[in-house]
Amino acid sequence: MQIITYRYAELLMITFGIVLLSIASGCKKEAEPIPPLLQLLKGVSVISGDTAAGQGDSLCFQVNTVAGSDPIVLYKIFINGQSYKDSTMNSQGFVLTEHLLKGTDTLEEIRFMVRDRYSREASVTVKVTLEGGVTWGPVVYYTGITLGAQNFASQGGFYSIQGNQVFTLAQAFGQQQLIDLLYYYEAGDDNTIASPGANLSASLFTGPYALANWTTLRTTRFKKINLSASDFSSCSNDSLLITSYGTTEGNRKSKNLASGHYYSFLTEDHRYGIFRVTSVTGTDSGTILIDMVTQQ
């Protein structure tokens, strides 16, 4: 009986050893991972290497990316080390056309970067030297702009800076290419001025003219700033508008607006501006009153 017992023990140990060997032999060497690829495409009117540009000039880049072993999850643009644009995705590759504006810095290093799922990275940096001096452009003030929230039928809530016009939803539907911002009220974000290209709840604007049915959704980006009323009122050129927005990308919504708030913005057609809230009623059928200074 004792022999049987030891045989059991031996059998167990052999089985255990076989299992360990099976696990060890099942391990195979993994292939060397391939990082993603990023390049700036060459072409007419696009920049693919170091260049010089004047202040406010449009810089056009065509960015081509290809995933390596793993999908691309992050695409970023840095300007002088500051994050300018930040997009997340899960992509095997894409081609994007980027329009940037030359700022006031003597030298801007624009870095395009992609990362894959395991943070393997590819990037290209372009140096853009300022051509000529820094010049500032004229500005224009629009005061007493009244925008109605989504349920205020008679008061338009869609605004076009070009021509300083306010539209209702139905009117805006026919002028989609002009609409820079809109106003709504929603619990949580409360009073919000957003761009049509923002990620808006489908329940805010419904019917045949709902944003879901628009073919052109312009994107204006906003940044909350601290400003005094006198600084706002005394802009003689666009220097404050450009410098207050800075080089990082703003948000597509300016939320929880209250009287006295100041926001710097950049429209899709590269127009800088600042608006201030002078009064707000705070319901989905209420209004917001703003003043604005923008590049002429």
Added chain:
Amino acid sequence: MNLMTRRWFAVLFPAMLILPLAGASQIRVDSLARVVVTATLHPASVDKVPARVTITDSIQLATAPITNTDEALVAVPGVLVNRSWGIFSKNSAVTMRGLSGSARVLVLLDGVPLNFSGGGGINWHILGPDQISHIEVMSGPASSLYGQNAMGGVIQLFANKKPETAALRFGAEYGSYNTLSLGGSYMQPMDKHNGWIAISGFSRAGDGYILTPEDQHTPYDTTAWLREVSGRISGGLDIAPGHQADFSCIMQGDRRGAGTRVYEEKGAYVQTGTGLFSARFRGEFGHSTSYSAVIYNLLENSFSTDEKVNNQGIYKLADIFTRRSDAGGLIHVTHRIQRHQITAGTDLRNGALVGNTEYRSSTDSLGSGGHMAVAGLFLQDEMDLFKNRLSLQAGIRYDFAQFSGGYLAVVNPTSETGFAGDTVQYFTSNRWGALSPRLGLRYHLSPRYSIYLSAGQGFSAPKLNDLTASGKIRRGFKLANPDLGPEWIKTLEAGGNLSPAAGLHLNPTLYYSYARSLQYQVSTGDSMEVTGELKPVLQVRNLAALRVTGAELRVEWYLRKAWYLYGTYNYNVSLLGTTDAEDPLVQKLDGKLISEVPAHLGAAGVMCRMPAWFARIDWSYTGSLYYDDENTILTEPFHQVNLKAGYRIHRHWMASFTIQDLLDQAHIDKKGLLSPGRYITAGIRFQTSWKS
């Protein structure tokens, strides 16, 4: 599933009602004069130790309608088991005596502490209920013997046991959500050196269910699936007459879906691998001196992928790596001198934590880590006075704890983590000392009635996770607090072991605890964007005080030998007292109830066990509790009815079925996610034993 459930009921419920009338032969399952070791570190009668100790024996474990070991503790008064997703929960939080946080309950496996210094909690999946022989729960602080973590109580699981005969067991279970479990064990005693060896294994896989309530579904919700495997090898032998050695090696691994899938093949998930190696030496010198020495190494590697689309439609992906390890040794010697039984010992432990979060959808990388070393010395004296009518237990322990090597490294931060720039912070080392005395008295009014009174102090060093780690958590953004200090609790309790009739046991207990410098997570007043919402920045700080007042009652009735009935109730009020705190953010919590602790907990059950079959039905109640420190989010109370029945279909074969949440009342947990609702499994098991 509903149709299937109704059919099961139609067949099995009448059978359960009829079978007890058949008058099969009876097996007594009374547990009078049971022996426990947790309260004294050596075998002592549960009715003699001046403390509240509750035993869950092998029969109760085998018949309990549970799928994980921790669920058996629901029947212990004052124990809150938070496993709201059933077997699909990535872990369980077990708390006791009105204190929140798993770190305030020490969990031992055959004397080996399972709490990680890193986060304080334990991996409850390390051993399944089949692999546990019995459980002892000592309620109230036990730091005079065990040091840190033993503030609310001590739970000891027992698994290492020499088999009387060779035995083979294997079985399979299949159930709701396409869940298949396989398990088996083989035990072999050996004649030479009185040795033995045992091997057991367990695996489980299930498709899971969608955690999000139906009205909140998003396109990214997916099932919280499960893959789990564990194995254990243990053995022992006599190294000399009267001296034994045994060892245990456990490896457990699991991968559990988190309920979200956007792009990743597996979606968001957590993968954990845990290993525990321990060796124990014990024996006696003569008839009056015994010793025990344990060494152990506990290691856990976890990896999780968190992917989601936030409510602004932005994709977020992050990988989190964590490595926790604890190694140590415990030695104690017990010596009897006349009426005194003196136990002295030492306890050394070194814990380490290394964590790294790689935010894949941004450039942020966060790393943190640190070490916590604890050394303790303890002395205990037990005396029997007045012709053994009065039992006295006095103990004292001094612990020295040192936090060192703490760091926080931040690389390429963005608004995702909120740090201003690249930084590497090396935290200052810190040291603490803690004295933990305990005095207990039990007076035997008669052989059936005894009362006890005890006073003790418990202590817990801060957790490495709270000292060093920063990162997003569900409620907000948690910030490391390297200045966090230890916490202390003093408890006074009184209770009785009353047996007014044969087989009937009533165990009432009253307790009052005062905790100071309580480690408690509070809002710092700052906020940051987390998954598209503005959420509070949180930090664990030393709160001024906590006052816990509570009462427990456990009733057990072993009726007509085959029947077992039990009921437990716990009432608890845990009030924060912060008037003497300097921090205004802490002061505002004055008079608030501690979060995640309900005022009412209850459980009841009835079991009938015959040679050929058994049936058991359990009910549990968890009262409402506050989820947040400011007492603004109150969860709904909930009941659960669970049932298990088994029938011996052949000499070696047993069929069983288990229904958890019989009434299918899925509840919403503190995270706003659903419990699995009715969960049914049916299984078959082969079991045989033979003399070798």
